[in-house]
Amino acid sequence: MDCEAKLWLLVLFLFSSAMHCAIGEPQVPCIFIFGDSLSDNGNNNDLATxxxxxxxxxxIDFPDGPTGRFTNGLTSVDIITDLLGFDHYIPPYANTKDSNIVEGVNYASGAAGIRNETGTHMGQDISMGLQLEHHKDIVSQISTKLGSDKVQQHLNKCLYYVNTGSNDYLNNYFLPQHYPTNGKYNTNQYAVALIQEHMTYxxxxxxxxxxxxxxxxxxxIGCVPHGKNGSLCIEEQNTAALVFNNKLKAVVDRFNKELPxxxxxxxxxxxITENSFKQDIKILTCCKVGSSGQCIPNEEPCLDRNLHPFFDEFHPSEMVNKVLANMAYDAPVPAFAYPMDISHLVKL
Structure with missing residues (x-):
């Protein structure tokens, strides 16, 4: 194992050992989650996809076994939910019948993105636009429960967790055999189009x-293991992601000024994940994967799952999710969270 890989394992150990524990009442009354397979906890289970x-x-490491989470254990938003003091995880929209929706709903959907067509070559998914429609339904139900005079006051205090956009590249722009976007936009133009649509949501x-x-x-995204050999990363894809990120950060500045x-x-x-995503591809993944890059059903995964940044060829292991969640919640350096981290946001 080279020095860089050893450093990665040391970082994982230190971060996981220092994981925060929240005690007492939740720091926010509710969490609403929007995104893709990085956050999906069961919304895609009954879809034709x-x-x-x-x-x-x-x-395999989740207390309830397979739930629809695309990892071996907890997702990043699961861990953030723990850090915020909740004693349960936020339920998927597809299974809210017996849940307390006043405390939040998870709308995230594997393969989905900002654009409606993203990921549809794999089958059905719930795009950001449709997730918004689902949220309107939930808000209506919450209004009935709390009363129209109290619902806005309640929702104003909630955390809105939005993690989307990866599939608009990996399952759209960089799949020209399925989607025309790569021929219609250059990298900057595509990021502009994505951000403009995202802003409307x-x-x-x-x-x-x-x-x-x-x-x-x-x-x-250019360093996910799928389709890679050795330690190869595709810089064009990484550059595209960074262009999107810069524009998303600019949205933060704009909306903080424009929206009262x-x-x-x-x-x-x-x-936050740079060190983990640039390791030797051979040690990254844990489960045996098929042509789709996802785990082959019922095949035994690796035993040392804490040493593998990825569980399958697209999705981080629980260990990486712990690192990301802890750094997002309580950022040790300003570069990780702008202009503040989640722990400070929820106190406002």
Missing amino acids: DAKANYKPYG LKALYELGARKFSLFGLSL DAKFIFINTAI
Whole structure:
């Protein structure tokens, strides 16, 4: 094992050992989660799609086994939910029948993105636009429960966790055999188009009562193991992600000035995960994967899962999710979270 890989393992150990513990009442009354497979906890289970993870070995380290989470254990937003003091995880929109929706809902969907067509070559998914429609439904139900005079006051205090955009590249722009976007836009033009559409959804959430927004940037998507050999990263894809991130960070500045009483923060996922995503590809993945890059059903994964940055060829292991969640919640350096981290955002 080379020195860089050894450093990565040391960083993982230190961060996981120092994981925060929240005690007492939750720091926010509710969390609403928007995004893709990095946050999906079951919304895709009954959809006609290949993008689902409700089978072993996914969930091998999760108390309830496979749930639809695309990792071996907890997702980043699960861990942030713990850090915020909740004694349960936020339920998926697809399974809210017996849940307390007043405390939040998870709308995230594997393969989905900002654009409606993103990921559809794999089957059905729930795009950001459709996730917004689902949220309107939930807000209506919460209004019935709390009363129209109290619903806005309640929603103003919630955390809105938004982690989307990766699939608009990996399952759209960089798949020209399925989508025309690569031929219609250069990298900068595509980022502009994505951000403009994303802004309409964020503004719509604001109009529905959202005030505390945590916007996650893209990781180094050019270094995910799928389709790679050795330690190769595709710099064109990494550059595209960084262009998107810079524009998303600019949205934070703009909306903090333009939208009264709102507070937006940007989580710099690319910097936080840079060391883990640039290791030797041979040691990255843990489960045996098929042509899709997802785990083959019922195949035994590796035993040393804490030493593998990725569980399958697209999705981080729980250990990396712990690092990202802890750094997003309580950033040790300003570069990780702008203009503040989640722990400070929720206190506003």
